Amino acid sequence: GCHGSAATEAGVVELxxxxxxxxxxxxxxxxxxxxxxxxxxxxxLMAFEEVDFPVLESEALFVRKAGEEITEQLYSFExxxxxRVALRPEITPSLxxxxxxxxxSAPLPLKWFTIGQCWRYERMTRGRRRExxxxxxxxxxxxxxxxEAELLQAIVLLxxxxxxxxxxxxxxxxxxxxxxxxxxxxxxxxxxxxxxxxIVDKLGKMSRDEIEKELVSTGxxxxxxxxxxxxxxxxxxxxLEQVLGSGAAEAVADLKKLFSFAEQYGYADWICFDASVVRxxxxxxxIVFEAFDRQGELRAICxxxxxxxxxxxxxxxxxxxxxxxxxDAVIVELLKEKGLLPHLSPQIDDIVFPLDDELxxxxxxxxxxxxxxxxxxxxxxxxxxxxxxxxxxxxxxxRLVLVGKSEWERGMVRVKILSTKEEFEVKAGxxx
Amino acid sequence: GCHGSAATEAGVVELxxxxxxxxxxxxxxxxxxxxxxxxxxxxxLMAFEEVDFPVLESEALFVRKAGEEITEQLYSFExxxxxRVALRPEITPSLxxxxxxxxxSAPLPLKWFTIGQCWRYERMTRGRRRExxxxxxxxxxxxxxxxEAELLQAIVLLxxxxxxxxxxxxxxxxxxxxxxxxxxxxxxxxxxxxxxxxIVDKLGKMSRDEIEKELVSTGxxxxxxxxxxxxxxxxxxxxLEQVLGSGAAEAVADLKKLFSFAEQYGYADWICFDASVVRxxxxxxxIVFEAFDRQGELRAICxxxxxxxxxxxxxxxxxxxxxxxxxDAVIVELLKEKGLLPHLSPQIDDIVFPLDDELxxxxxxxxxxxxxxxxxxxxxxxxxxxxxxxxxxxxxxxRLVLVGKSEWERGMVRVKILSTKEEFEVKAGxxx
Numbered sequence: 001g002c003h004g005s006a007a008t009e010a011g012v013v014e015l016x017x018x019x020x021x022x023x024x025x026x027x028x029x030x031x032x033x034x035x036x037x038x039x040x041x042x043x044x045l046m047a048f049e050e051v052d053f054p055v056l057e058s059e060a061l062f063v064r065k066a067g068e069e070i071t072e073q074l075y076s077f078e079x080x081x082x083x084r085v086a087l088r089p090e091i092t093p094s095l096x097x098x099x100x101x102x103x104x105s106a107p108l109p110l111k112w113f114t115i116g117q118c119w120r121y122e123r124m125t126r127g128r129r130r131e132x133x134x135x136x137x138x139x140x141x142x143x144x145x146x147x148e149a150e151l152l153q154a155i156v157l158l159x160x161x162x163x164x165x166x167x168x169x170x171x172x173x174x175x176x177x178x179x180x181x182x183x184x185x186x187x188x189x190x191x192x193x194x195x196x197x198x199i200v201d202k203l204g205k206m207s208r209d210e211i212e213k214e215l216v217s218t219g220x221x222x223x224x225x226x227x228x229x230x231x232x233x234x235x236x237x238x239x240l241e242q243v244l245g246s247g248a249a250e251a252v253a254d255l256k257k258l259f260s261f262a263e264q265y266g267y268a269d270w271i272c273f274d275a276s277v278v279r280x281x282x283x284x285x286x287i288v289f290e291a292f293d294r295q296g297e298l299r300a301i302c303x304x305x306x307x308x309x310x311x312x313x314x315x316x317x318x319x320x321x322x323x324x325x326x327x328d329a330v331i332v333e334l335l336k337e338k339g340l341l342p343h344l345s346p347q348i349d350d351i352v353f354p355l356d357d358e359l360x361x362x363x364x365x366x367x368x369x370x371x372x373x374x375x376x377x378x379x380x381x382x383x384x385x386x387x388x389x390x391x392x393x394x395x396x397x398x399r400l401v402l403v404g405k406s407e408w409e410r411g412m413v414r415v416k417i418l419s420t421k422e423e424f425e426v427k428a429g430x431x432x
Numbered sequence: 433g434c435h436g437s438a439a440t441e442a443g444v445v446e447l448x449x450x451x452x453x454x455x456x457x458x459x460x461x462x463x464x465x466x467x468x469x470x471x472x473x474x475x476x477l478m479a480f481e482e483v484d485f486p487v488l489e490s491e492a493l494f495v496r497k498a499g500e501e502i503t504e505q506l507y508s509f510e511x512x513x514x515x516r517v518a519l520r521p522e523i524t525p526s527l528x529x530x531x532x533x534x535x536x537s538a539p540l541p542l543k544w545f546t547i548g549q550c551w552r553y554e555r556m557t558r559g560r561r562r563e564x565x566x567x568x569x570x571x572x573x574x575x576x577x578x579x580e581a582e583l584l585q586a587i588v589l590l591x592x593x594x595x596x597x598x599x600x601x602x603x604x605x606x607x608x609x610x611x612x613x614x615x616x617x618x619x620x621x622x623x624x625x626x627x628x629x630x631i632v633d634k635l636g637k638m639s640r641d642e643i644e645k646e647l648v649s650t651g652x653x654x655x656x657x658x659x660x661x662x663x664x665x666x667x668x669x670x671x672l673e674q675v676l677g678s679g680a681a682e683a684v685a686d687l688k689k690l691f692s693f694a695e696q697y698g699y700a701d702w703i704c705f706d707a708s709v710v711r712x713x714x715x716x717x718x719i720v721f722e723a724f725d726r727q728g729e730l731r732a733i734c735x736x737x738x739x740x741x742x743x744x745x746x747x748x749x750x751x752x753x754x755x756x757x758x759x760d761a762v763i764v765e766l767l768k769e770k771g772l773l774p775h776l777s778p779q780i781d782d783i784v785f786p787l788d789d790e791l792x793x794x795x796x797x798x799x800x801x802x803x804x805x806x807x808x809x810x811x812x813x814x815x816x817x818x819x820x821x822x823x824x825x826x827x828x829x830x831r832l833v834l835v836g837k838s839e840w841e842r843g844m845v846r847v848k849i850l851s852t853k854e855e856f857e858v859k860a861g862x863x864x
Contacts, residue, residue, distance in 0.1 A: 013490070013492045013493055013529075013746045013747065014490045014492065014493075015529055015532055015533055015746065016533065017485065017486045017489070017526075017529075018486060018488055018489060018490055018515075018517060021486035021488065022486065023483075023484075023485055023486070023526075023529075023530050023533070024483055024484035024485070025483055025530060025534065026481035026482065026483055026544070029481070029482045029483050029484055030482075032484070033482065044808050045803040045806070045807070045808055045809065046803065046808075046809070047780045047808050047809055047810035047811075047827075049458035049461070049778055050458065050461045050462075050465065051455075051456055051457055051458055051461050052455075052456035052461055052464070053449065053455055053456070054449045054450060054453035054454065054455070054563065055487060055549065056450055056453065056519065056551075056563075057449070057450060058445070058446045058450055060445045060446065061445055061446075075511075075512075077509045077510070077511065077512075078509070079507075079509065079553065080507075080509075080553050080555065081555065083450075085450060087488065094449075094455075097445075097447055097449075097455075098455050098457060100447055101447050101448065101455070102457065107823070107826075111810075112458070117487065119488075121511065121512050123512065123513065131486065131488075142814075144814075146792070146811075146813055149796065150811065153800060153803070157803065157804075260793065261792075261793070261796055263793075264793040264794070264796035264797045264800070265796050265797070265799075265800040266797070266800055266801075314445045314447065315445065346481055348479045360578070360693075361692065361693070361695075361696040362696070364581065364693055364696035364697050365696045365697070365698070367697075368585060368696070368697040368698055369698075371477040371478065371585070371589065372589075374477070375477070376476050376477055376478075376479050377477065377478070377479055378479035378543075379479075379578075379582065381578055382574075382576075391539070394539075395479075
């Protein structure tokens, strides 16, 4: 549109949505609904139940001191009652909060999914969006990699439904236990684990030198820093075993079991081990993974992992948990690039049109009765017949129902099937 | 749950959602989805297209100086960049904003619906919620009451789908043009129209004396105040014509045409004229309506009206428009009271269960292939068979697929149909 903003009694009204946010006009909304329906259908196949949470949460739910980008860009503010609140940057803390609220009476495991809007606030204007929608699937109460195996199947089922192949997209996976082993080797204190993970995740966005400097500044000895950097370049489980020895037994066993599951589920082609995958969220403790485009042009399509110790940070007993977040932005970029975005037109069954102003009453009656039969009916008036035909094409209507004077006097309406151009008269009462 | 809040590194994490907001655990979410699906299905029958907007908008979009409750309770704040923003209290201004953005190239009429969360902030704690979801249907570009007639059919179609009868619920309607006529009779300046409407809407919540005082304080002469109060008690169009004479011709003609449409659509039983209906939003200009429970115990179930002059308050040319908002709170109260709330259980097709830990691989394979056939499959492990049967009942599963050692060696799985208790073996590869 050509409009930017306009002066009014209230000052200046911005006609665009707030910076970094989107309107969804019908054509954008059809695409969003199409994508979300796929999210929902995969969740149904996996037998996950849908849940939802307020988009506004107490700020404390998201405050963590590990230097994560997600908490540094918190869209937080003080409400009129002086409480610190935030537009959620992610949904996992809300999920954890609800698991705790339900208490021990709820039978585990819980398999939940949600699709919701998440927010961030950046001062810089890099043209990045401040909101996106995210599909989350989470499992609470399953300690073994069965849970991860299920989540990975969900992601692969989604890709397959969208027409994406394993030659387009892969899923890299690793375990944070690998880094834990390295830190243990150099007797690095436990409280540095999370910080190290968050720093290491920036590899790729920052230079290796900068990463090393940041690691050193947390108090890590140089050999530990070197050990960390070295282990991240490992690309196979056998290399991992060679370099880390028996210390890595648990991490390797998890990963081997997960790869074995992948064979059985039938998605082994999609996944690969990559020790450089760490993910940027502070709370992951075990397996971590991310889906990536094999051309290497896009950011991660989705990411997730195990977070067995999140609930205790909220003062509750821990429950083993893992999950992923799958945003609505990168996948749409990928589908666009691959020519996989569908052309979605409106779907209207019938257009009812009175040929004469006096026939508005009968047209109401016809439209009403078609709707009661389950037909989607657009009742048009005050237009020329030419406009109506053009409109019928635009909205992809299947029939045109014309209410004309001479027909109506005989209790009839004229029906035109738009795909075949077939035209006939029907008794108004018998029109289905 | 028994948990309230917990101390953490971040301070105190509140385990309940923020005051006045809701979590949607699976059972609440099923109900919400059920209701929203009805909203969407009715919108489809009426051939409206879905749109959506950011929940966060520029504050200026909602600031009006007419003393409306909705603007006095604006959940607004300053963002980190110093901009005044608000969690939207209603969706109509966003709709109008998008209509303006699309400009004159978009063919009119536009028939749009949306379902979104709306927010308010009250300092007082009256146990009222700070958020609710609202279904909006709006028509842009239709000047006559045809648009209102369509909106009323949508509301009635919804009630019928939910099992609500015209003996439970009615829709009161009037026109703001009635008040306009009274103000014109007493030569009240035009700029007071909106304020008068907003004050008069409080009748019922405030005493008649208080209303009269407020009207006088805007500068209205006492006879005008008396004229307003008198006209509000009129309950028929013929009374209205008698009292207001030819000045009310336009209002009466609109209402008569709308009642005549209602006969043709077949929902005349649901609607009645009631001059006391004014609605509390500043921008209504013509027909206004609200649905109410005939027992008179609940607040309005939904409300709407014509707002032909909203777009010019945003600096654009006006487009005739009308719409309604239908919240998720009062309708659920009504359905609960009438015993019309459905019992919604999860719907899972198959539970797959390996009888032996070694059979986790085969179980993965079975679950994966059922899911690829479109079945909703819950893969259970590390449980006793007794638990699995109980679980199957809880999630309303139709089949139990047991993967046992001796059967698997023969390439078979054991299937139990849970409704009939029928049990048989099937070749794993042939299970559908």
